[in-house]
């Protein structure tokens with residue numbers, strides 16, 4: 523059976539029909555609609571000769587046994603955010619399925635080929651992303667915190683998981699799934715504007731950004747808005763405001779794709795008649811290079827101390843979360859470059875701002891690479907998410923070529 527990229531597009535449309543509504547995709551992990559998407563995948567994989575298995579973390583696997591146990595993995599995620607797009611996550615799963623059909627039709631492969639739909643990549647319901655892939659990679663270390671998470675309706679995470687056959691305490695047993703993994707390939711929509719601005723359909727991902735997430739708590743003095751002269755104020759918001767603008771400087775100075783976002787400031791007392799006493803400010807900083815990322819954080823902290831002194835207020839810093847940059851495999855990046863060139867004529871290498879399951883797999887020491895396909899207007903996590911049909915088909919072709927090159931390398 524020859525590769526048929528248009529079938530992937532048709533299946534994506536079918537999935538959209540089945541699991542979306544006018545507001546967008548509704549395949550939130552650990553819900554009925556997500557199960558519907560998993561059933562859909564199961565039905566599409568029928569007749570492939572691949573064995574299905576759902577592991578201890580809820581990841582859904584389809585294994586096409588080869589001459590060797592060493593395995594090439596193709597993966598993505600069927601779950602979406604609420605009111606999400608029709609391509610995020612499921613493009614990689616359905617494109618991977620099409621590639622598997624092509625491989626299966628050519629007889630028993632030299633190495634085993636496995637398709638995985640990772641459970642709860644988005645973390646949309648409980649706020650914890652990359653659930654299934656971090657369990658399989660063995661990097662999940664937050665079981666205690668996971669146990670305490672609840673959704674908006676007060677349902678605890680362990681209970682929601684149990685309803686879908688997953689015991690939180692056993693999730694890490696999914697590690698055995700990566701035992702024979704020799705390479706991991708993931709195709710994803712870019713979810714950003716870079717490829718569109720370069721007028722290129724496809725790109726090769728170098729790795730995922732390291733992330734530093736901080737909370738700066740600024741403390742001044744609440745004071746009456748009418749009776750306190752401007753030069754007598756200790757305004758906590760002034761420090762947060764200065765930092766919110768200074769992070770542009772940090773990103774520009776460090777360069778190399780650096781991004782900084784002050785995504786939230788909560789002020790107290792938060793009334794129109796008072797100077798702000800405390801301002802809690804969130805900062806997210808990302809870079810592909812670990813030293814650059816460390817420098818970005820140091821610059822933000824130094825600046826915060828300086829602004830606190832200038833404003834006669836205090837500031838405390840706290841790390842909320844961090845992850846180191848994860849670099850993909852050089853050999854696979856080379857194959858991906860060739861595959862993209864063969865399909866689209868030109869290739870472009872770029873980092874990934876968002877985290878992906880591929881980062882977890884790479885962290886587990888498995889050679890990994892990702893392909894990006896252009897996103898129209900750079901939009902994702904919205905029903906407006908879209909990619910040109912031609913580009914979708916090219917992306918399936920590129921994944922297929924990349925899979926062939928990788929299989930030849932592994933055999």
Ligand SMILES: [Zn+2]
Pocket residue numbers: 599610611643710
């Ligand atoms: Zn995704």
